[in-house]
Amino acid sequence: MEGQPDEKLSDQDRMDDRREPAEDEWKSWQRGQVRNTLHLVSAAAQWILLLACLIYLGISSLQPSMPQKDEVAWTYISYTGESVKGTAVNLTAEAGSIQIRNGSIMVPCDGLYLMSLEGNIHFPVQGLLKLTLMKTDKKPHVLWEQTVEESGSAVSLVTVLFLFQHDNITLLTSSEAIISLSFSLVLLSPVDDNVKCQL
Structure with a gap:
């Protein structure tokens, strides 16, 4: 009889041992997902900013330039x-x-x-x-x-x-x-x- 609780404990220990790596793996996967999402959002923001700068430069280069003259007499x-x-x-x-x-x-x-x-x-x-x-x-x-x-x-x-x-x-x-x-x-x-x- 005394051997049975030991067996139960060892089975539970084994299950806990298996559960811990799975939980660690799940937490690691979640952290990776958050990190990937942050990288994706950061990259999207950089592309939007780059696109806005290119549009601004394009519009300003298309506008007719005024001749740089001194004061008109x-x-x-x-x-x-x-x-x-x-x-x-x-x-x-x-x-x-x-x-x-x-x-x-x-x-x-x-x-x-x-x-x-x-x-x-x-x-x-x-x-x-x-x-x-x-x-x-x-x-x-x-x-x-x-x-x-x-x-x-x-x-x-x-x-x-x-x-x-x-x-x-x-x-x-x-x-x-x-x-x-x-x-x-x-x-x-x-x-x-x-x-x-x-x-």
């Missing part, structure tokens, strides 16, 4: 005041990069310019008044001239001109007047992109 003038016959109107810039000296606009480089002028002229004397836009360099040259017949008349100009560096542009009236105008000059295309405008 331009000026805007708003003037209200009196003019004296034969004397340049004392223009001053409100905004822009083109310099104005002694009422004259200094052209910074050779090229095509868009010029716009509009306003009203009031003059006390009966008769005609001439408003003249001149280029004053070695040889003064009239760029534009408009005859105003009635006081309070509107003047308007929109044109494209080729101007040379160091040209000065002035505005003159043929008699005393009160002028209210806005004037702008914008460089559309310089002759040589490699030469910097003197701003």
Whole structure:
């Protein structure tokens, strides 16, 4: 009788011995599954990040690139005041990069310019008044001239001109007047992109 419990214990010990390796094997397999799942999730996240970077780079390379240029040469003038016959109107810039000296606009480089002028002229004397836009360099040259017949008349100009560096542009009236105008000059295309405008 005493031999039977020993046999039972030994059978149970044997079953426990068999169960322990199976449990260890099961736990090891579960850890391996978790590790494989983590590797899979990590790899998927890396691929998604790589794909997002490639899409971003592709979109940014497809966008048209803006030419890297320095500041565009331009000026805007708003003037209200009196003019004296034969004397340049004392223009001053409100905004822009083109310099104005002694009422004259200094052209910074050779090229095509868009010029716009509009306003009203009031003059006390009966008769005609001439408003003249001149280029004053070695040889003064009239760029534009408009005859105003009635006081309070509107003047308007929109044109494209080729101007040379160091040209000065002035505005003159043929008699005393009160002028209210806005004037702008914008460089559309310089002759040589490699030469910097003197701003």
